[in-house]
Amino acid sequence: MITLKSTMTLPAAGLSGFEPPLSEEEAAIQASVHRFSKEVLRPLGRELDRMKAEEVIAPGSPYYSLFSEFAKLGLDPALLAELPPEMAVRIESMIGEELGWGDAGLAVSLGCAGFPLQMATAAGNAELVELCQGRIGCWMATQPDRGSDNQLFDIARDWPAGQQANIGNLTAKVVGDEIIINGQSSAWVSNGAVAQVAFGLMCADYGDGFFDSNGLPHGIAVVIPLDLKGVSKGKPLDKIGQRSLPQGEIYFDSVRVPRRFAIAERDAYYGAVSSSWSYAGTHMSQVFTGVARAAFEYALQYCHERR
Known part of the structure; x- marks a missing residue:
């Protein structure tokens, strides 16, 4: 069960004591x-x-x-x-x-x-x-030369002001009512080899470049049907462990997704x-x-x- 946040928050943890008996x-x-x-x-x-x-x-x-x-x-x-x-x-x-x-x-x-x-x-x-509904999904958050480096930043403490981040191999350009996606995911995207729909996290250009004044990239969280024109897949990974989990690259060549498929844009991206x-x-x-x-x-x- 996911609760969607509108802003970036740091994780919170606390003690709950001993577990009571199961109902x-x-x-x-x-x-x-x-x-x-x-x-x-x-x-x-x-x-x-x-x-x-x-x-x-x-x-x-x-x-x-x-x-x-x-x-x-x-x-x-x-x-x-x-x-x-x-x-x-x-x-x-x-x-x-x-x-x-x-x-x-x-x-x-x-x-x-x-x-x-x-x-x-x-x-x-x-x-x-x-x-x-009824489709096999995947979570497309990792990229070959960026890994999963789209995680949270405690900006006040950890982000070097003015230093631009790595925008990665998979990027989006938001133009009017469309999101145009280019690049590729990592080979270890779980379900990537079989997925019919993806939830993708990637850097995005809304018309004023990929970065804000601190160098932190703008991003977009979007649901992407994988039967769109321009989507292709690599070979599934032949692994040592977890061989029951199909993993593989997904490639995007000017794939056009309706902007209304975005879960979160710009200011709400890091919350998503x-x-x-x-x-x-x-x-x-x-x-x-x-x-x-x-x-x-x-x-x-x-x-x-x-x-």
Whole structure:
């Protein structure tokens, strides 16, 4: 569940004390996702691990069954939005952990698949919600020579005034009612090789250049349908780990996106950056808490079997 900020804020953390017992509803959801992870994610992850990267993304691949199987759980973000915030956060954390316990690559893929839809929902853009519904999404925030260096800056303390930033390989030019995108993403964009829609973060020129007076780049956060003219994709990465997660470059050659597809422009851009990174970072911590738990369980089992 993403809450879209209008301004840049630094993260806040506090102590919450010991966790209270799970409610009946929380325990039922946890058990349901754990069963899904055991019966669907782990077998599917093992099967995909043995396949070549091109085979994983090919039509008819078992990878695509992931989304229909997960949908059967009924864990739509709209469900979490109806719950009290403190309960929604706990349930979201449990879901992420149980998915990570099952298979880290597939857990990340599921998280990224719904990312554009969640951002559209947070922005209250009904047209984009409809556009993203039922499509595999990706989060396009990293670039080859810039990495993910579009994160927050504590400008007063950390930004060297007047020094221009690296605008990266993927940029946008905002002209009238259109956003014109050129360049490429990094090869490790999760779901990049299979995505049908992207949530992109990139530097943008609104007609007065890419930089403000301090050298900080202007940016734009935008939902991009990946069936537009000028979009192409590279080969999927053939990796050592997380082979169940399809990753790859996405290329843009004067791709024209309607300006109304923007989630945040100019002054609101860094607020959208902070919202997306806060959600993504939290989801990754949940997933890999599950991975750590699974590793401990395997190690415990092995130490009782080894002679």
